[in-house]
Structures are given as structure tokens and as C-alpha cells.
Amino acid sequence: MLTFLLRRVLQSLLVLAVMSVLIFVGIYAIGNPIDILLSPDATQIERAQTIAALGLDQPLWRQYLLFLWHALHGDLGRSFAFGSSALALIAERLPATLELSLSAILMAIVLGIPLGLLAGLRPQGLLGKSIMTVSILGFSLPTFWVGMMLIMLFAVQLGWLPAGGRGETVLLLGVPVSFLTLDGWRHLLLPAFNLALFNIALVIRLTRAGAQEALLQDYVRFARAKGLRNSRIIGVHVLKNILIPIVTVIALQFGAIVAFSVVTETIFAWPGMGKLIIDSIRVLDRPVIVAYLLLIVVLFVAINLLVDILYSLLDPRVRLSETKG
Amino acid sequence: MNSDLSEQTVLSVEHLQMQFATRGGVLKAVDDVSFSVRRGEILGIVGESGSGKSMTAYSIMRLIDAPGKIVGGRVLLDGQNLLELPEEQMRRVRGKRIAMIFQDPMMTLNPVLRIDTQMIEALRAHQSLGKAQARAMARDALARVGMSAPDERLLAYPHQLSGGMRQRVAIAIALLNRPELIICDEPTTALDVTIQGQILNEMQTLCRESGTALIWITHDLAVVAGLADKVCVMYGGKIVESGAVQQVLEQPRHPYTGGLIASSPSRNRRGQPLRQIAGAMPSLAELPSGCPFRTRCPHATAICATMPPVELQGQHMWRCFHPLQQTTGAMHG
Amino acid sequence: MASIAADIETPLQAFLRQFRASRMALLGALVLLIAIAAALLAPWIAPQNPYDLAQIDILDARLPPGAVSPEHGTTYLLGTDEQGRDMLSAILYGMRISVFVGLTSTVVALAIGLVLGLLAGYAGGRLDALIMRVADIQLSFPSILIALILLAVLGPGLGKIVLALIAVQWAYYARTARSAAIVERRKEYIEAAVGLGLPPSRIVFRHLLPNCLPPLIVVAALQVASAISLEATLSFLGLGLPVTEPSLGLLIANGFNYLLSGKYWISMFPGAALLVLIVAINLVADQLRDVLNPRLQSL
Numbered sequence: 001m002l003t004f005l006l007r008r009v010l011q012s013l014l015v016l017a018v019m020s021v022l023i024f025v026g027i028y029a030i031g032n033p034i035d036i037l038l039s040p041d042a043t044q045i046e047r048a049q050t051i052a053a054l055g056l057d058q059p060l061w062r063q064y065l066l067f068l069w070h071a072l073h074g075d076l077g078r079s080f081a082f083g084s085s086a087l088a089l090i091a092e093r094l095p096a097t098l099e100l101s102l103s104a105i106l107m108a109i110v111l112g113i114p115l116g117l118l119a120g121l122r123p124q125g126l127l128g129k130s131i132m133t134v135s136i137l138g139f140s141l142p143t144f145w146v147g148m149m150l151i152m153l154f155a156v157q158l159g160w161l162p163a164g165g166r167g168e169t170v171l172l173l174g175v176p177v178s179f180l181t182l183d184g185w186r187h188l189l190l191p192a193f194n195l196a197l198f199n200i201a202l203v204i205r206l207t208r209a210g211a212q213e214a215l216l217q218d219y220v221r222f223a224r225a226k227g228l229r230n231s232r233i234i235g236v237h238v239l240k241n242i243l244i245p246i247v248t249v250i251a252l253q254f255g256a257i258v259a260f261s262v263v264t265e266t267i268f269a270w271p272g273m274g275k276l277i278i279d280s281i282r283v284l285d286r287p288v289i290v291a292y293l294l295l296i297v298v299l300f301v302a303i304n305l306l307v308d309i310l311y312s313l314l315d316p317r318v319r320l321s322e323t324k325g
Numbered sequence: 326m327n328s329d330l331s332e333q334t335v336l337s338v339e340h341l342q343m344q345f346a347t348r349g350g351v352l353k354a355v356d357d358v359s360f361s362v363r364r365g366e367i368l369g370i371v372g373e374s375g376s377g378k379s380m381t382a383y384s385i386m387r388l389i390d391a392p393g394k395i396v397g398g399r400v401l402l403d404g405q406n407l408l409e410l411p412e413e414q415m416r417r418v419r420g421k422r423i424a425m426i427f428q429d430p431m432m433t434l435n436p437v438l439r440i441d442t443q444m445i446e447a448l449r450a451h452q453s454l455g456k457a458q459a460r461a462m463a464r465d466a467l468a469r470v471g472m473s474a475p476d477e478r479l480l481a482y483p484h485q486l487s488g489g490m491r492q493r494v495a496i497a498i499a500l501l502n503r504p505e506l507i508i509c510d511e512p513t514t515a516l517d518v519t520i521q522g523q524i525l526n527e528m529q530t531l532c533r534e535s536g537t538a539l540i541w542i543t544h545d546l547a548v549v550a551g552l553a554d555k556v557c558v559m560y561g562g563k564i565v566e567s568g569a570v571q572q573v574l575e576q577p578r579h580p581y582t583g584g585l586i587a588s589s590p591s592r593n594r595r596g597q598p599l600r601q602i603a604g605a606m607p608s609l610a611e612l613p614s615g616c617p618f619r620t621r622c623p624h625a626t627a628i629c630a631t632m633p634p635v636e637l638q639g640q641h642m643w644r645c646f647h648p649l650q651q652t653t654g655a656m657h658g
Numbered sequence: 659m660a661s662i663a664a665d666i667e668t669p670l671q672a673f674l675r676q677f678r679a680s681r682m683a684l685l686g687a688l689v690l691l692i693a694i695a696a697a698l699l700a701p702w703i704a705p706q707n708p709y710d711l712a713q714i715d716i717l718d719a720r721l722p723p724g725a726v727s728p729e730h731g732t733t734y735l736l737g738t739d740e741q742g743r744d745m746l747s748a749i750l751y752g753m754r755i756s757v758f759v760g761l762t763s764t765v766v767a768l769a770i771g772l773v774l775g776l777l778a779g780y781a782g783g784r785l786d787a788l789i790m791r792v793a794d795i796q797l798s799f800p801s802i803l804i805a806l807i808l809l810a811v812l813g814p815g816l817g818k819i820v821l822a823l824i825a826v827q828w829a830y831y832a833r834t835a836r837s838a839a840i841v842e843r844r845k846e847y848i849e850a851a852v853g854l855g856l857p858p859s860r861i862v863f864r865h866l867l868p869n870c871l872p873p874l875i876v877v878a879a880l881q882v883a884s885a886i887s888l889e890a891t892l893s894f895l896g897l898g899l900p901v902t903e904p905s906l907g908l909l910i911a912n913g914f915n916y917l918l919s920g921k922y923w924i925s926m927f928p929g930a931a932l933l934v935l936i937v938a939i940n941l942v943a944d945q946l947r948d949v950l951n952p953r954l955q956s957l
Contacts, residue, residue, distance in 0.1 A: 140940040142887040144894045145910065145929050148917060156918055163918070218432035224388055225427075226447045226498065227420030236446075240437045252798075259800035263891055267914075278895055281806055293807075300798060316437060316482045 008308050012301045019297045023290060024064050079288045081280070086287035090273060090295055095175045096166060097272030100264065101257045103179065103192035108199035108250060115200075116207020121234065123212065131204060138201025143260060147194040147267035154190060162187050164269035191268040195261055199253055206249060210242030217241075244315050251307040255300045334401075335505050335538045336385070336423075337361040341398035343384045345609070352609040354380040354393065356562040362506065362555075367532060367539040369553035369570065371546060371585070373606050377562035378542045382508045386425055387415050403505070421451040424499035428511040430491035434483040440494055441479035447498050466497040471527060489520035496524070500531065506538040513548070525552055546589050550574055555640075558582050561606065561617025568641035578641070578648035581618045616645065676949045686941030693935050697754040704747035705732065709903055716742045720916070723923050737923040739912060745923060749931045752906040755899065756935060759816070760886040763823035768878050770824070771831025776870065778832065779839025780862050790836065793829040801826040801888060809897045819898055823885045834877050838870035872950040879943030883936045890932055906932045 079086050119131040155163035167184035169176035178184030214220060215238065223233045265274030273292060280288040343355035355377050362368045372378045383389050385400050387407060400407040402422060407415065419425075427433040434443060444463035448454055454462070460479070467475035470493045483491055492512055499507050509528070513521040529552055532539045541553060549556050549570060556574075557567040558581065566579040577583045584602035604621040607613065615632050619625040624647040633644040678684060696703070721727070723737040723745075736745035778789040796804065808822040842848060843866070851861045892898040893907030904912070906928045913924030 136940055136944065137937065140883060140887070140936045141933060142890050142894075142907075142936070144891055144907075145933065148910070148914060148925065148929070152917060152922075218427060218429065219435040221388055222425075222427055222433035222495075223435070225386055225419055225425040226450065227416050227418070228446060228450045229416065232446065232450070237435050237438070241435070244437075255798070256800035256802075259803040262802065262806070263895065266895060277806070278897070281809070281897065289807075296803065304798075316484075 012305045023293045081285045086291040090291045093273045104196035107196040112200045112203025116204040120208035120211025135201040135204045138197045195264045214238040337401040339399045343395045346392045362538045365536045367553045369549035369556040370542045372559035376559040421502045423506045424504040426509045426512045430495045470497045508540045510542045566643040578643035579645045580622045583649045680945045683945030686938040689938040697757045700750040700754045704750045706744040706747040739924045755905040756886045759889045760882045764882045767824045767827035771828040772835045775832035775835025779836040793832045796829045876947040883939035
């Protein structure tokens with residue numbers, strides 16, 4: 001088990017290294033930040049000064065190594081637009097985005113799996129069919145449109161929930177979180193649901209397909225032949241088998257959720273990384289973009305690693321074959 | 326053992342009919358099948374794949390799912406018609422009064438659950454037992470079927486055990502609630518020949534000891550010869566011949582039975598061409614009218630297009646217009 | 659003899675028959691055809707050309723649906739936006755862009771992905787590993803992120819958006835094509851073709867390709883909707899098409915602020931149009947998938 005872990009961690013680090021190169025080269029090599037930061041009639045001297053100040057005159061590989069060195073020390077450059085540390089800017093907004101994203105995942109699991117099971121066990125029934133139709137909608141509807149409709153309905157028409165913003169926060173381990181307050185919940189509900197919708201639909205479909213396939217398996221027939229109750233057959237035998245691939249997919253979706261939070265945060269004025277990155281892209285504020293990308297990559301790699309470990313824990317076949325091999 | 330009890334019929338299947346409704350039409354998977362099993366008796370059901378033997382077993386257990394449907398007949402367990410029971414009561418019959426063992430234990434044991442989980446749940450579904458108590462009973466059951474180190478095996482997952490061990494687990498599970506009848510659907514087909522023999526022996530002993538009736542479904546005549554008291558030969562969803570094993574094997578009346586016996590490896594001599602039955606069993610959708618075997622039967626005539634009537638000679642039954650007359654001689658075990 | 663031809667159903671007829679089986683899919687297909695027709699004919703059927711500044715009157719801004727312009731006397735069936743554009747025309751032209759962007763990007767991405775995937779699947783070895791590595795890395799990033807980066811680097815504009823969408827999609831097709839190619843490669847008709855000494859290019863394009871198409875068609879159908887959705891999202895975020903040639907996404911974004919003050923039509927109608935388009939495509943795609951699924955065929 002330990003060798004397995006070690007191998008995976010090393011692989012992850014390698015991927016991180018490669019990605020950092022790609023990101024760096026991609027962002028820094030294309031386009032010219034100078035033209036954005038300086039007015040057209042800046043003098044040559046001012047140009048040269050700015051270039052030197054931002055280190056843009058060094059050869060590319062040197063810039064990369066400098067960048068890596070700084071990055072490992074937590075310094076990802078200063079934002080062109082704000083002047084403050086890019087990393088600090090991102091880190092400030094990270095908790096809000098994470099809170100939103102994690103809530104979305106939770107919703108996807110809590111809503112998606114039971115609905116998917118229902119649809120899978122009674123595919124011909126009215127309930128099953130309507131669940132599937134709703135899931136198609138969940139896939140197709142663009143996130144931003146759904147967000148707008150949610151605000152229209154729940155905030156404007158019904159007035160039940162606020163139209164945007166984050167609720168009251170309390171400090172948890174030094175990080176401000178809003179899910180521990182009622183006000184925080186009221187503000188979290190709509191945006192999290194909006195963000196989760198696509199994944200709820202995904203989980204419903206996966207669960208349904210998994211349940212339908214599982215029901216055809218011999219072990220289900222054997223379980224019935226043993227005289228087990230249906231609730232046990234579904235709740236234990238079927239669920240444990242289909243949970244593994246579903247959890248994997250959901251976990252891998254986390255990255256996409258964080259990325260799409262950009263849209264939700266815009267609509268619901270949620271103070272996360274979303275607005276920051278959009279603005280940064282518009283003005284080509286490279287340090288911020290790079291910091292954001294690096295963070296996302298680290299997130300991805302970490303998630304992939306966690307999923308691998310989780311998978312091996314959940315599926316006894318994988319765990320044991322790794323220790324043998 | 327009380328001689329009255331040994332005469333008691335545990336299971337009586339009468340004119341059972343099960344069909345599949347498909348786009349291509351109605352397929353009669355089990356067509357007017359009747360047989361009975363007494364306490365402690367071993368009945369062998371022999372046939373090729375597609376003959377309907379597994380479907381008969383599933384029908385008895387009422388494990389048929391759409392598009393299949395049981396459309397006629399009775400299945401009497403101790404006189405009670407299982408086909409009329411509400412589902413919850415049938416659930417209580419399954420695993421408790423009738424147990425079933427399937428062909429491939431790798432597929433029938435849930436790969437992500439431990440052995441002890443799967444055994445304990447079988448017990449607790451029918452008796453109210455504490456977990457510790459159920460676990461002790463499971464352990465004993467494993468020991469009884471000849472598993473070494475039962476405590477370790479309980480903690481294992483199915484893929485950690487060999488095929489033979491998995492099947493022993495399945496047998497142990499079947500015996501847990503002391504059923505009156507065990508149906509075994511080709512349980513040794515997926516195993517090594519040496520293991521086959523062991524398991525056959527053990528099953529026979531266990532059943533004789535506990536008075537449990539056994540239905541053994543197989544395509545292998547040799548197995549039936551050594552194990553069973555009675556045999557039913559199935560073809561195309563129908564029973565074409567049945568009776569005491571000795572009698573059927575020594576004096577087969579239906580040409581199909583004769584063909585099966587003649588083509589069994591032990592009957593063929595080295596150096597001679599292997600005897601076989603020409604052709605292949607038609608699929609359910611292409612069954613001929615009347616006797617299903619007539620398209621491959623060397624003795625078939627026009628009258629065989631209508632269903633031959635049941636002929637009885639004591640316990641020996643066959644359905645054929647041109648039954649065989651010769652004796653095949655003593656059957657090798 | 660003539661009756662034999664009449665009895666045999668061509669694959670196309672079989673496909674159409676099975677497709678017709680779902681009423682929802684038929685509805686979707688119908689709606690789609692109408693939408694595409696409207697989009698194609700927009701320059702002729704739209705009351706106004708919303709891109710022509712001369713035709714827009716700022717004094718007519720924010721009129722509700724059905725209102726009549728006090729200046730010109732024309733009826734704005736769906737109201738006007740904050741620039742005075744006729745909503746109906748804007749929607750028609752916007753759909754035009756959406757359909758164009760969706761179709762173009764999908765077709766090009768399909769072509770690229772198909773070729774690369776077939777090559778990878780058929781050739782195997784290093785080429786396969788290389789192409790799939792690249793595809794995997796790309797697939798592990800959310801599409802919106804890739805699009806954001808590309809647009810940030812390339813700048814806004816119709817062509818750039820299509821480019822971004824192509825870049826986002828090709829990997830799906832490559833993967834699907836490769837899987838199909840690997841399965842088909844083992845089949846006997848390929849062995850026979852190789853045995854006949856046919857050149858690899860011919861084998862790949864004439865023999866392998868047609869058999870790998872069904873799953874790709876399904877993916878493509880779904881992706882068109884996805885591409886349209888992504889483009890709308892990008893436009894909504896302000897990273898898409900310029901303000902003078904609004905796609906549906908931009909129209910919706912512009913109207914967002916008016917939602918809370920009761921002028922719902924500026925956002926609602928473009929939103930509804932977008933929705934109808936996407937849902938229709940998805941319904942059709944779903945049915946396509948069921949019909950083209952080989953496993954379900956055998957039943």
C-alpha cells in the first residue's frame with residue numbers, strides 16, 4: 001500500500017512540474033503585457049524601466065526558473081493591475097469559492113444518488129421518466145440562465161432567498177466560512193444549487209445506468225435467492241457496487257465545478273475567485289492568471305491523487321491487487 | 326429416519342409453463358414440465374444449454390423477471406402452491422425453505438462485500454439473530470463444507486478465494502437455514518474436474534445426512550449417473566424422458582436420451598470416431614411443432630409433428646412415438 | 659421478384675423508423691428544423707437589421723413587447739432592448755450566430771478529432787500514446803477554463819470563439835474515434851483488408867471510418883448543444899463576441915440588470931430562444947444515442 005501511495009505521489013509531482021512549465025510558457029510567451037500596462041505614448045525609458053522591473057527582459061527559461069523559485073517560496077508575482085501579491089489576492093478569495101464548490105458537490109451527491117436510484121429501479125414508471133426528463137434539462141440549460149431564473153423566482157417573485165452576495169461568516173480554523181450561520185445558508189443555497197445542477201443531472205444518469213446494470217448481475221439474483229429484502233439488496237449490494245464509479249466521476253468533476261463557479265459567482269455576486277479571474281483575463285494581468293491556473297492545477301492533481309486513494313480504499317479488488325503487484 | 330417422512334413429497338411441479346414475450350413472438354422456455362422430489366431424494370435434470378433446465382429452476386424460485394412470465398401450472402412445496410403466494414411470503418421461502426446454488430460463484434457472490442457479510446445477512450434475513458451468533462453459525466457452516474481456516478475465510482473477499490472455495494461458500498450459504506430443498510444449477514461446471522468430484526461427494530453426503538432434497542441441474546450425464554436417484558431429461562423446454570436413474574440410463578426410451586448416453590465420453594472407445602447427435606438444439610424461437618427433437622431424430626416420421634403423449638411404465642416416463650427398444654447395458658459411473 | 663426489393667428495409671429507413679419511435683425526439687427535431695430555418699432566413703424575415711446602426715433608434719429603447727414605436731409606427735413584437743434594437747430581430751440574428759458557431763466548431767472539431775483518433779487507434783504504439791496523452795491532459799481541464807485562457811490570449815471575436823470551441827472539443831472526438839477504431843481494428847473485415855494488401859490509408863478511411871461513425875455522431879449531436887451553451891456563457895461573461903454583433907448570450911447579459919426592475923423581456927426572450935435551441939438539440943441527440951447504440955439493437 002505504501003509503495004502504491006509513493007508511486008502516485010511522485011507521478012503527481014511530475015505532472016505538476018510539467019503543467020507549471022506549460023502554464024508559464026503559455027501565458028508569458030504569447031502576447032505582450034507591456035502594451036496593456038503602458039500608455040501608447042510612454043517613452044522608451046519608461047518602457048525599459050517597466051520591463052526591467054517586471055523581469056520581462058530575461059531569456060524565457062530564466063524567467064521560468066525565477067518564477068519557479070519564487071513560486072516555491074509562495075511568491076507568484078505582483079498583480080499588474082492591483083500591485084499586490086497575486087497569491088494573496090487569490091488566497092483571499094479562495095475560501096468563498098471552495099465553500100461554494102464543496103456545497104455544490106454535496107448537493108450533487110445528496111440529491112443525485114437517491115433520485116438516480118429511484119429512476120433506475122422503476123424506469124418505466126412516471127417518477128422514473130420525469131426524473132430523467134428533468135435530468136436532460138439539468139444538462140442542457142446553461143448555468144448562467146438557470147442562475148438568472150433562480151434569482152427571478154426565489155428572490156424577486158417569492159422573496160424567500162436573497163438575490164446575491166455571501167452571508168454572515170464566522171471563523172473556522174482562521175478561515176471565514178458562511179455555512180455555519182443561518183444567514184450564510186440562505187445566501188449559499190441558490191448559488192450552490194445553480195452550480196450543482198449540471199452535476200446533479202450527471203449523477204442521476206450515472207446512478208440510474210449503474211443501478212440498471214447492477215440489477216442484471218448474478219449477485220443480485222443470488223441475493224434474491226437467499227431471500228434478502230429488497231431494501232437490503234438495493235441499499236447494500238447494489239449501492240456499494242455502483243458507488244465507486246460514481247464517486248470517482250464526482251470527484252473528478254470538482255475541478256470543473258471550481259472552473260464553472262466563475263459563472264455562478266458573477267451572477268450571484270459571490271465574492272470568490274471568479275470575478276477576479278474574469279477581470280484579470282480581460283486586462284491580461286498575468287501574475288494573477290498564472291496564480292489562478294497553478295492553483296487549479298494543484299487542485300486537480302491533488303483531487304486525482306485523492307480519488308485514486310479513495311478508489312483503492314473502496315474497491316477491495318484494487319487495493320489487494322496493488323499490494324500483490 | 327422415519328420411513329413415512331422419507332416418502333413425503335417435498336416439491337411437486339405440475340404442468341409448469343414459463344414464457345418470454347419478445348419482439349419476435351412468444352418463446353416457450355418451460356413447456357408443460359412436471360416432476361416431483363421426495364425428502365432426501367436427489368433429482369437430476371439433464372439437458373443442453375437452452376433446454377430450459379435453468380429456467381425451470383428460476384421459475385420454481387419465482388426469480389423470473391420481465392419479459393419472462395410464468396403462465397401456467399403449479400409448484401407445490403409441501404402441498405402449498407408457491408405461484409400463488411404474495412411476494413413477501415415468497416421472499417421468506419427463498420433461502421429458508423428452498424435454497425439455490427448457481428453456476429459461477431464468482432458472479433453470484435458480491436465482489437465488494439466480505440464473505441461473512443454475505444453469510445450473516447442470509448441468516449438474519451430469516452431468523453432474528455445477533456451478529457455474533459450469526460457469525461458463529463457461519464463459521465460452523467464453512468467448517469462443515471470442508472473449508473480450512475474458516476475464520477480467515479470469513480474475513481476474505483470473493484476474489485481472494487479459489488473457484489472451489491467460493492462454491493463451497495455458496496453451498497454453505499445454501500445450508501445455513503436448513504432448507505427442505507436445494508436447487509443446484511450446474512454448480513461444478515466452472516470448476517476443475519478434481520474439485521468437481523469432491524463437491525459432488527460432499528453434497529451427496531450432506532443431503533443424505535440432513536434429509537435435504539436436492540435438484541441437480543447439469544448437462545453432464547456422468548454426474549447424474551453417480552449422484553442422483555431420479556433423472557429428468559429436458560429438450561426444447563419439455564421433459565422428454567424421466568424416471569429412476571438406473572432405469573433411464575440402462576433402458577432409455579427417448580432417442581435423445583439414447584443419443585446423450587451414446588455420445589458420453591466414457592462410452593466411446595479409443596480409436597473409434599466419436600459418436601454424436603447430428604445437428605444442434607434449435608433456439609426457442611425456431612422450435613419445431615410437436616416433438617422438439619424430431620428435426621435431429623433418425624427415427625422421426627410425419628406423426629412426430631404432433632406432440633407425443635406421455636407413456637408410463639411404473640416410474641419411467643417418456644414422450645415418443647418411436648421409443649428405443651434396446652438396452653444399453655450397465656452404465657459406467 | 660420485384661416484391662423482394664419492396665420488403666427489404668434499407669439501413670436509412672430502419673434508422674428513421676426507430677428514430678420516429680420517440681415523440682419527444684420528433685418534437686425536438688421539428689423545433690430544431692424551425693430554428694435552423696429561422697436562423698438561415700434571418701436577413702429576410704427579420705423586421706429590422708439589428709446590426710445596422712442606422713435602423714436603430716435609441717428613443718425606442720426599453721419598450722415592452724407589443725409596443726408601437728412613437729416615432730416610426732412599427733410594432734415591436736417582443737419589445738426593444740436598451741439600445742432600441744428590436745428584440746425579435748436581435749434574437750433571430752443571435753440564433754444565426756449560435757447555430758453557425760455551434761455547427762462550425764463541431765464539424766471542424768469532429769474532423770480533426772476523427773482523423774487523429776482513427777490514426778491513434780489504428781496505428782497504436784507511440785503515436786497512439788502521444789495523441790492520447792495530449793487529449794487526456796486537455797480533457798482533464800474543464801472546457802470553460804481552456805476557452806477562457808484561449809480567449810484571453812487571442813482576444814475576442816467570432817473567429818476566435820470558434821477556434822476556442824474547436825480546441826475544447828476535438829479531444830472528445832479523438833477519444834471516441836480511437837476507442838471505436840480499437841474495437842473495429844480487431845474485427846475480421848479489417849484483417850481481410852490487410853490480407854488483401856490494401857494500403858493503410860485506404861483501410862482507415864474507407865473501411866474503418868464508416869464503422870466508427872455512429873458513436874461519433876452521438877457525441878457530435880450532444881456537443882453542438884454544448885458548444886452553443888459555452889459560447890453563450892462566454893458572451894455572457896463579456897469575453898465573447900463584440901457588443902455590435904450580439905449573440906444570444908450577450909443579449910441575455912445586457913438584459914440581466916433589467917430583470918430585477920421588471921423589464922424582463924430584454925433577457926427573457928433571448929434566454930427562451932437559447933433554451934429551446936439547446937433542449938431541442940439534446941432531445942434529438944438522446945434519441946440518436948438510443949437508436950445508434952449497438953447493444954440496444956440486438957434486443
